[in-house]
Every structure is written in structure tokens, then in C-alpha cells.
Amino acid sequence: MNVFNTNDLTGRAAPGGWTGLFASQIEAMDFKPAKPDAFMAELAGSDLGPLHIARLTCGRTTIERGAAQIAHKTASTYLLMLQVRGEAEVSHYGNTATLGEGDFVLCDSAAPLKIRFSGDVETLILKVAASTLKEHLPSPEGFCGRALRADEGLTAAAAAMALNLFGRLEAGLSLHYQDRVARQLLDIVATAYALAFDTSNARSSVVSGRCAAVKLYIEHHLRDPELTPCAVAAGTKLSTRYLRMIFASENETVSAYILRRRLEQCARQIADPAWRGHSMTEIAFGWGFNSAPHFTRTFRDRFGLPPREYRRLKLEEEGGAFGARTRRAA
Template sequence: MQSYNSDTLPAATRTSAWNALYSKQLNNVEFTPASNVDFAARLSLGQLGPIQFARMCTNRTNIMRTRKHILPSQQRLYSFLLQASGSSTLSHCGQEAQLTAGDFALCDSSAPHNFTVDDNSIVIMLRIDAKTLKKHLPTPERFCGLHLKNEVGLTATMSAMLERLDRQLEKGFTSTYDERFAQNVLEMLSMSYAIGFDLEPDVSAVLRGRHAEVIRYIEDNLRDPNLSPASIAKGMRISPRYLRTIFASSGEKVSSYVIRRRLEECAKQIRDPNWCGHTLTEIAFGWGFNSASHFTRTFHEHHGVAPREYRRRMMK
């Protein structure tokens, strides 16, 4: 395994140097540690057939991948994130997964994410190209950002096995059976997700895949005040009727999803101390609302309290 340690980087530029190193070895992202002075991170990389193993150890930091980090020419990769120890929160594809030891989440490199890891966090990532993964998990888009808990189905078995495998790779384990073993690992991960989320048999894989595509389109355009079911259908080149069919399986209307996600992002910034200098209207308009009264009313309906009172309680 290749290993990298932030301690070897110049203290004055450690965070920026780590960003460059991580982006070169894995994906373009931006690390924002809770403390630049105390920032410490380690990264180990190994390979098992088509699966790249990456183990990241760090203290509290936020890792963000935005649209500016995603290049059209880059290969699309999926990463299974295994929280080996500590805890973290992944916001991705309209979902939020709060991970503790033994939990999994799936991340798509072609979509933005926000990953906050706590102190003493160890995350093991299994990175696979889209074509290979889809042989085992036909619609991985369906699972991106979802929280696969350790106590569900085969998850605990998989997490224990992958932690052991990661330790063996660190010692230099290689075998002529790497390729076959990797395929079995992917098949077991696929079964873990199928069991863990108990997919509805009446919902076709095609509709699940299209639903994930629509969600990604919405997430990419969530800040656009003109975003609506009609504009989404036009942007996706599908009929409004088919759009309603795609969303029917989720039990939530398209317009309701858009409002809910905007409110969730507004609430996140309202309770973030870094945004305390911004007005509530600035935050709301930044997430696609174009009426302060409409924002206040819908926020109250969703959170049970007005935005101003919500900020006051969160800032105590």
C-alpha cells in the first residue's frame, strides 16, 4: 500500500498541500479542517483487482466536492464508504447519512458531496468504475447517499470482512485470485444493499435509475429560482407525465421534494456559525426562494418554528 501523512507537509501550507495531494491521488475535493493548526491526516492506498482500497484517518474536517471539482472528462467512479471507527456525515444526492462504526454509504464521483468527519475518524473507501459496479449493482444511483446501517442484514459481516481485508492489503497481500475475489466482494456488497433496503418488487430497475437521474438534476439546479416540474421535465427531455410516474414510487411529489430540499439546505446554513453574518433572506434567496414570506411560511410548516426563532435556538 502507498501511504501519505500530512505531518510530512510544511506546517504553514499543510491544508492546501494536503488538498493537492488528495486530489491527485483520488478525487478533486477541498478539505476545510476545524483547525488548520491541528490538522492531521493519513491516507493509504491499495488495490484488489478492479477495486481500489483507500483508508483515510483524520481529525475533524469537512471535505467538499462541488461542481467546479467535477470535470466532464473524468472517469465516473463509485465509492463505498465504510466507517471503520469514529463518525461522519455524508450529504449527497439529496440524502444525509450519519455514519457510525460499521455503517456504509455509497458516493458517486460525478455528483457533488459534502462529507464531514469527526475526530479520530477512520474511513475505508472501495472505489470502482461505474461499468464494473453495474455488473453487480445495476442501478447504483438509487443508493447514493443512503445510510446502510451496521445492524441491517449482512452489513456487519461485510464491514468486518472488509476491515480485515484492508489490513491484509496493508501488509502487502497479493494473489493470483485477486480478480475473482474482488468480483465476489462486489457481489456481496450488492446483496448487502439489496437486503438492507428491501427494494419494492413492483418498481422496475429502469424507473429506479430514472428517479436517481431526476434527483441528480434537481440537486444540480436546486439554487435556480425557476426550477419547477415543467423545467425539470424539459431539462431531462421527458414528458411531465413520465416525470410524475418516475416520482410516484417515492410517495413524494416533485414540487414537494424541491421545497423540502431547499428548506433543508437553508436550515443547515442558518445553524452554521459561519453564516451568522448573513440575513435569512440572503440564505433563502441563495437556495432558490424568491419570496421572503413564502420562505418563512414553508419553513415554519416544515420545522415547526419560524426561521428567526430557529436561528436563535441553534445559536445558543
């Protein structure tokens, strides 16, 4: 078991050093802690047959994987995250999932990912090659970014097994059994997903996979102002008619999906203190809008407030939450 922590990283060098360390063990991601000078984290991990399993503990921070990191990706992998302690908000594949203790989420390393930890957390991460995962879960794309709740089906059993195996790795698990137990874990995770989602989803795995591929294409091109349903159809080599068909069960058109995702990304940046110095127009145009009045109108329709008022409210909430945490620490 390899254990890494920030004890040897001091001050504002810690987040940057930790980002490089995390990339060498899991995947390339940017760590943006709420308090860089006091950033503390630990990563303990080991291979388990075809898996790499690691436990991440850290304080309040935001983790992002974007186009720059994805561009250097060579092998296709998935990350299965189990929230052991604390809460996380995961934005991935056009979904936003709030995870509580015992919840899972599956993430595709080829797609943009944002994780927000609101406080001290402990998260178990299983990294697996796409080819290996698909032997157990044939269409993983259809589950990415969706929370697998602790109280659904076999989720609790999958979580207990994952934690038990990690504990045994810490104590020293014989190599003779590692491949076998890793695949048993993947089997129970796949069954948990099937029980939680497949029974309520009548679509074939082919259609689900194509819908996920379309969403992934949209995520990669969301900043392009020329992104339209016709452009998506051309880029994914599908007819516009078939594109409408695979989105029919989503209760959302392709155009509505693109607009929603752009608005959600704008809202996150508007609410982020790090983007305080950027104008609404700059943020909106950065996410593919080309009309400030259209952006303001659609933003108000979705969030109930104009962008400037939304920023003011969110920054006040952030300041109040920070003040409360400071008083508790004192």
C-alpha cells in the same frame, strides 16, 4: 501501500495541501476542518484489482464536493464508504444518512456530496469505475446516499471482508489474487444492498434509475430559481405525467422535493459558523428562493423556528459543544 499524512503540512496550509493530495488519490473535495491550525489526517491506499481501497483517518471536519469539482470530472466513478470508527453525516442525492461503526454509504462522484465528521474518525473508501460496479450492482443510483446498516443482512460480512482485504494489502497481497477477491467483495456488497433494499422496493430497476437521474438533475440545478417540475421534465426528457409517476412511490411530489432540498441546504449554511456574516436573504436567494417572506414561512413550517432563531440556536449549540471538547482536552 501508499501512505500520506499531514505531518509535512503545517498550520493553515495543511487543509489546502491535503485537499490537493486527496484529489490526486480519491476525488477532488474541499476539506474544512473545525480547527485548521491543528488539522491532522492520514490516507493509506492501494489498488486492488479494479478497485482503489483507502483508509482515511482524521479529526472533526467537513468535506464537500460541489459543482466546481464535478465540472472537471472525466470518468464516472462511485465511492463506497465504510465507517470503521466514529460517526459521519453524509448528504447526497437528496438523502442525509448518519453513519455509525460498520455502516456503508454509496456515493456517485457526479453528484454533490457533503460529509461531516463530528470527531475523530476512521473510514474505509472503495473507489470503483461505474462500469465495473454495474456488473455487480446494476442500478447503483437507487442506493446513493442511503445508509446500509451494520445489522442488516450481509452488511457485517461485507465490512469484515473489506477490512480483511485492506489488512492483507498492507501485509502484501499477491497480484495473482487481487482481481478475483475484489470482485468477490463487490458481489457480497451488491448482495447486502439487495437484501437490505430490494425486498422492500417493488419498483423496477428502470424506474429506480430514472428517479435517481431526476434527483441528480435537481441537485445540479437546485440554485436555479426557474427550477420547476416542468423544467425538470424538459431537462430530463420525460413527460410531466411520467415524472409524477416515478415520484409517486416516494410519497413526495417533485415540487415538494425541490422545496425540501432547498430548505435543507439553506439550513446547513445558516447553521454553519463560516456563513455567520451572510444574511438570511442572501443564503435563501442563493438556493433558488426569490421571496424572503415565502422562504421564512416555509423554513418555519419545516424546522419549527424562523431562520434567525434557528441560526442563534445552532451557533449556541456549536459553541457549547466546542467548549465541552476543549474542557475534555484540558
